[in-house]
Structures are given as C-alpha cells and as structure tokens.
Amino acid sequence: MTDESWAGWYRDRQGSDAVILTTDGQQLRLRTRGIDFEGESFDGLIPVAGTPPADDLFALVDGALGDCVLEWDLPLPVLWDGAVHQATLSCLLSLRRPDPYLYLELQFGGAAYGSHRAESDFASALATIQRTLPPGVRLQTCIACAFSDYFPSLGRGLSGGLACFRGAKDAYRGAAGEGDVLDLWDRRTGFVQEVWSCREYEPRPERGAGTGHRGAFPLELA
Structure with a gap:
C-alpha cells in the first residue's frame, strides 16, 4: 500500500489550524501545530512517542485528540x-x-x-x-468490497475496525453468516479504513454467499 495524504483543518477553542492527514489504509497519522498524532481510528489519535508535550496545545480525552472538529x-x-x-x-x-x-x-x-x-x-x-x-454508480472503497467484514458480536467503532480478507478470497466468497466469519477470522490480512481502496477491490454481492457476517452493502448494513 502507498501512503495517501489529505489536507484539511483542525478547530478547537484555541483557534483553527491547517492539518495534514496521512494513512496507509490501516494506520492514521495527523500533524498540526507542529505535533504528530497517530492511531487506527480518527477518534483514537494519540501523540507520537517522543513528541513535545501536547496537553497545553490540545484537549486530550483519555490521551487521544478530542473536543475538536476536523x-x-x-x-x-x-x-x-x-x-x-x-x-x-x-x-x-x-x-x-x-x-x-x-x-x-x-x-x-x-x-x-x-x-x-x-x-x-x-x-x-x-x-x-x-x-x-x-x-x-458504486463506491470503490473497502466498506463496499467483497472481502471485508466486522468481527461478529462486536459493534463498529468510528473507523478502522474493518477486517480485510483479501488473503483468503476464495474462502470468504463462501461465507454467509457469523459462524463462517469466525472460522475465517485468523486468516484476515489485517484491518483497514472504510474509505480506503486497493487494486484488489471487488464489488460486494447483494445477497447470499459472500456477504459474510455484516451482509450486503448497503442494503443489509446495520
């Protein structure tokens, strides 16, 4: 995977500043006010080890960037x-x-x-x-891909908890329920951002086998 960088803005009670978001599809990195943050989800960005103290510049909630708008x-x-x-x-x-x-x-x-x-x-x-x-017209992203799913029995987080099964494509194509996905869970390639897209994308089936635990996209997405 090749990193992507997106320009944007960060706002909190101290003002508004430019921000650069970088991701490789799995790990997010954000830089603003001279401080780097990283994490797997947009609501779990913590200061990178070795960076200057961020408490005076940002509102951290449980150590993560919070009380702000991106x-x-x-x-x-x-x-x-x-x-x-x-x-x-x-x-x-x-x-x-x-x-x-x-x-x-x-x-x-x-x-x-x-x-x-x-x-x-x-x-x-x-x-x-x-x-x-x-x-x-269909989105070509990981959330709409034939090889992605969430862990059964757990709710979704804001982002980043989507498992990719591109390394077990044939097996996942036959998955049609919670038990099938649990059996395949240890064969996942890793976790990806819902907005990410890679060259191995295939459209998700609308019903039946291959819809895994979470179902089709978007019809059965809860």
Whole structure:
C-alpha cells in the first residue's frame, strides 16, 4: 500500500489550524501545530512517542485528540459505466463531547450526495451515500468490497475496525453468516479504513454467499 495524504483543518477553542492527514489504509497519522498524532481510528489519535508535550496545545480525552472538529477532503474512486472515476469525499468530524458526530458528502458528476447530518461512524455514513447515488454508480472503497467484514458480536467503532480478507478470497466468497466469519477470522490480512481502496477491490454481492457476517452493502448494513 502507498501512503495517501489529505489536507484539511483542525478547530478547537484555541483557534483553527491547517492539518495534514496521512494513512496507509490501516494506520492514521495527523500533524498540526507542529505535533504528530497517530492511531487506527480518527477518534483514537494519540501523540507520537517522543513528541513535545501536547496537553497545553490540545484537549486530550483519555490521551487521544478530542473536543475538536476536523475537516478534510479526499479522492474517492467510484465505479460507473464499467470504468473507475474519481470523486471527492468531504469529511466533517466533530469530536466534541458529549455528542460527537460525522458528516460526509461525495461530489461526483456535478452533484453532491450527502450522508445524514449526524452519523455515528464511517460505515453508516458511506452506506447512506451509496443509497443516494444514481443506479449503476458504486463506491470503490473497502466498506463496499467483497472481502471485508466486522468481527461478529462486536459493534463498529468510528473507523478502522474493518477486517480485510483479501488473503483468503476464495474462502470468504463462501461465507454467509457469523459462524463462517469466525472460522475465517485468523486468516484476515489485517484491518483497514472504510474509505480506503486497493487494486484488489471487488464489488460486494447483494445477497447470499459472500456477504459474510455484516451482509450486503448497503442494503443489509446495520
């Protein structure tokens, strides 16, 4: 995987500053006000070891970046008419307590397709957008991929808890329930961000075998 970097803004009670978000699809890294943060989820970004103390510059909640708003844009591939096209996903994430929320908006083909205004995680927000897209247009991201799933019996976090089974494709194609996914769990390649996309992407089936534990995307996504 090749790292991607996205420019955006960080806002809190001390003001607004430019930010650079970098990801390899698994680990996130954020730099703002001269301090580096890293983590697997957008709500779990902690100061990188060896960096200057961040307590005076940021509001840390349980050691992680919190009580702030992040905004950024990222390129997002979509499949349409048998070809891959580049769209832009605008992200607004509020980590302010007690009610954090997420809003996503996809710009594609001269139109904008938004999620609900207060989504709880990237999976739900991207599913909302997929439902609003014109027929035949599909997001080409990990959440919409044929080889991704969440651990049975556990709820989804904000981001980053999506398991990738690209190393066990044939076995996952036959998975159609909680037990099948549990049997395959140790064969996962790793965890990925829901907005990530790789060259091994395949569209997720709409029903039946191959929909794993979480089901089709977006129809059965809870």
